[in-house]
Amino acid sequence: EVQLVESGGGLVQPGRSLRLSCTASGFTFGDYTMSWFRQAPGKGLEWVGFIRSKAYGGTTEYAASVKGRFTISRDDSKSVAYLQMNSLKTEDTAVYYCTRLNIYNSGWYVDYWGQGTLVTVSS
């Protein structure tokens, strides 16, 4: 059974940093592109970024709203994906979801979601 478990969320002050972790199980982690999404309170889903599998170069892509502040990395030996968030803003307050991406006809979709972890940016 595929499982994605996020950790590391919490309350953080504006301008500070936070790192989220996503521990995966139930599949060969290194074979998949992993992605982070977020959902602000009462709002819709927003893509944050993804990291391709090593087979696709292990490269990253980010949404414009977080580019330059957030960094996604992975440790295939531990089956863990990370989201390093720097220079946090109040508008980054959201539930952050770790997801597994699959590809169909050259486009990505999410086939598994974690349960989410809440990040609150407030002074």
Next chain:
Amino acid sequence: QSVLTQPPSVSGAPGQRVTISCTGSSSNIGAGYDVHWYQQLPGTAPKLLIYGNSIRPSGVPDRFSGSKSGTSASLAISGLQAEDEADYYCQSYDSSLSVVFGGGTKLTVL
């Protein structure tokens, strides 16, 4: 402002059929990228409902169906049930190398 456009809400009585539209542009849906749909029940993480425009993952009832034409796509739910009350999101991929979503549609079962 979401890249894909969905109606904020739809409603229907039990047993009825409802559709949710998703409109994109020439850089995403119109560029040939497929549309995928997710269901988010209150207080839970989203769940994949349809991928590749019309393919249901194992376990998704055949009451749910999807289609795509040009720069738009639709999700249809037939035989509406109370348990279908949820938020529904469409998603595609954009030529700018980004994953794009609709703003979500709240389905109310009357």
